[in-house]
Amino acid sequence: MPYDSSVIRSATEELNEQARRNRSAFERRRQQIYTRVPRLREIDRQLSQTIRTAAHTALQKGIDPSPALARAKEQNLSLQQERRELLSQYGYPEDALTYQPLCSLCSDRGWRGSEMCQCLRTLCGQEQIKQLSSMLNLGNQSFDTFDLSYYSPLYDATIGSSPRSAMEFALDICFTFADKFGRNSVTKNLFLTGAPGLGKTFLSASIARVVSEKGYSVVYDSAVNVFNRFEAQRFNRDNQAGADVERYLSCDLMILDDLGSEMSSPMTQASLYQLVNSRLLSDRRTVISSNLSLDDVGHRYSPQVYSRLAGEYIKVSFYGEDIRRQKKERR
Numbered sequence: 001m002p003y004d005s006s007v008i009r010s011a012t013e014e015l016n017e018q019a020r021r022n023r024s025a026f027e028r029r030r031q032q033i034y035t036r037v038p039r040l041r042e043i044d045r046q047l048s049q050t051i052r053t054a055a056h057t058a059l060q061k062g063i064d065p066s067p068a069l070a071r072a073k074e075q076n077l078s079l080q081q082e083r084r085e086l087l088s089q090y091g092y093p094e095d096a097l098t099y100q101p102l103c104s105l106c107s108d109r110g111w112r113g114s115e116m117c118q119c120l121r122t123l124c125g126q127e128q129i130k131q132l133s134s135m136l137n138l139g140n141q142s143f144d145t146f147d148l149s150y151y152s153p154l155y156d157a158t159i160g161s162s163p164r165s166a167m168e169f170a171l172d173i174c175f176t177f178a179d180k181f182g183r184n185s186v187t188k189n190l191f192l193t194g195a196p197g198l199g200k201t202f203l204s205a206s207i208a209r210v211v212s213e214k215g216y217s218v219v220y221d222s223a224v225n226v227f228n229r230f231e232a233q234r235f236n237r238d239n240q241a242g243a244d245v246e247r248y249l250s251c252d253l254m255i256l257d258d259l260g261s262e263m264s265s266p267m268t269q270a271s272l273y274q275l276v277n278s279r280l281l282s283d284r285r286t287v288i289s290s291n292l293s294l295d296d297v298g299h300r301y302s303p304q305v306y307s308r309l310a311g312e313y314i315k316v317s318f319y320g321e322d323i324r325r326q327k328k329e330r331r
Helices: 005-036 038-061 067-089 117-134 163-179 200-213 223-234 238-249 266-281 294-301 303-312 323-330
Strands: 189-193 218-222 253-259 285-290 313-319
Touching: 005 038, 005 117, 038 067, 067 285, 117 200, 163 200, 163 313, 189 200, 200 218, 200 253, 200 285, 218 223, 218 238, 223 238, 223 253, 223 266, 238 266, 253 266, 266 285, 266 303, 266 323, 294 303, 303 313
Parallel strands: 189 285, 189 313, 218 253, 253 285
Antiparallel strands: none
16 A cells, blocks of 8 residues: 555654654653652662663673572562552552553554554544545545436437436445455456536546545546656656656555646656556556547547456446536536
């Protein structure tokens, strides 16, 4: 799950801050207990010193440290028993003076060897949603809030059903794609097609939310920005461009918005092919939204791109009247 470096950095900072607050809260509680029961402070001081002092003394005298260590161990057991009894006597749990990290798996480090711990992965997902929200208004966009009332229930002979029925089908496909993401799913990639204002971005955002909350890396960007980054990378115009392209190619889910809005050129053709083909070869999922039909894609882009979209993507058609205009009229 290759999260963007900015996501990992922000999530790590948050994890460190949570660990700092947890440690500070523990220290405050410990000092309160020591103030109430001063003997506990002395016991903890003795426990931290007995083994170390016994070994140091034995080594200084050049004698076998084993007997001294055995006596120190026996003394420690006695001190620990007294400690437990005092804590119980004053109504504290047995581990009240033992620091407990927030995550028992990694002790709040965020990593278990070379593997990201679940605690940091969860924070990465949350941070990723924050970043996506700045672009997709994830505050109110979810499958639960997708409003089918904007789509006509009347039969339309040109599509063979009502727009509402067609959109119920589109909603189901998008929800299933997000819901089953990552569970050995055989669900193909999605190509969302239809006129502007019919909900393509809304459902793309809903997919992004669910997949992010599952802990997968998601990148959302417009076709114009994506192809600009590919071009900058090819001509070394921007040091960050290479990292951006790598994110596009390696994230668990790439959402490419508004394909067809970019200027058509050999560069954009090559960039789109690289993006689509590379992600297919690495078995990474992609959602593409466009005002173009699949036939339009065949005319605008290379036969290789069209072949991959037609063969490896589920076409999800959006029908109806512009929702933005309907909302304006309802006010």
